[in-house]
Amino acid sequence: MNSPLFIETIRLSDGVLSNLVYHDLRLNHTRKMSLNQSDAWQLGRLIQVPKEYQTGLYKCRVTYGLHLENIEFEIYQPRIIQRLRLVNDDNIEYNFKYKNRASLMALAEQKGEADDVVIVKKGLITDASYANVAFWDGSRWVTPDTPLLAGTRRAALIAEGILTPQTIRTEDLPTFSSVRLVNAMLDFQSTPPIEIRNISY
Template sequence: MLCIETICVENRELKNLAYHEARLNRTRQELWGYQDQWDLAEMIEVPDSVANTIHKCRVVYDRKIDNIKWEPYLQRPIKKLKRVYHNSVDYSYKYDQRDELNTLFAQREEADDILIIKNGWVTDSFYCNVAFSDETGWYTPNTYLLPGTQRAFLIDQGIIQERQISETDIFTYDSVKLFNAMVSWEKAPVIDVRMID
């Protein structure tokens, strides 16, 4: 089973690299028992073909790097979410294969993305971690599926806080924001919770 890191490249610079490196090295240790620490800055060279616009660097690896792909990134508009349910879905590591998640995403009907509910708790969307706002601040579920690098950065910066958020809590909030390594907090779509089916 291969794993991936998806790294944002802006102005030919790899963003949040320390967070990607920490997750990658933790994954390598927990899944395969490797104790060595990879230094991604030394291992990844941005090719000349990558312009100053935002690009996605996709590193596929197990015991070694399998391949690295580069592609321009265009953010998808997200205006509506569909709640989907799966009580045993597991995506604690960023696996290359996402069959379970793909099956859930196929249930989105007219919505742009999904909001995955596991055992009554809010987790993530298909592509993103999420955070909900009320008059006191922004809160991200502590029942997430994937420990996102942008999520870790935002918690460390004090921009969001972890909280248990049940499905029944959703409509006590005003809005939800969807973010990931490619979608910064500033550019993340904000959706009124009334647009969650």
């Protein structure tokens, strides 16, 4: 039986790979828990950035399993997200960053006229289809303590004290004024917030 494949998506800005400490932590945790591999990889040593990608903003995608499978670079074009829709799936599991995202994509297809979905599992807010989420309560940014996937940018923002994890239920949403998407490619401070009223049920 073939081992599953996993990915790390890393922000590459003007030749600099961002947040590698947290990418290394997640990658090596995945390798240990899912593949029974105990040696530690360092992405900074594995990734050689070609000259043509030294200027500008790119997405570096590392695909791996038992072995390093592929390293790709592509120009990053952020998606414009203005409206979100809640979708329910009480059985979804995505606790490692699998290359196969079919379960998430199936939920994303339920977005209707919105731009993306926010997934609800057993009444709790988890993630958007491709990002963690953070909500503004008027004094601080809080992020669900029940994410499907604990993202690297989310981990860094929690460590910096910018995000506070807490349980967020669907009925709690009206207590917030806005939501921001959080992932490795997005600069949190400059990512436009989405008003809570633009989340449909």
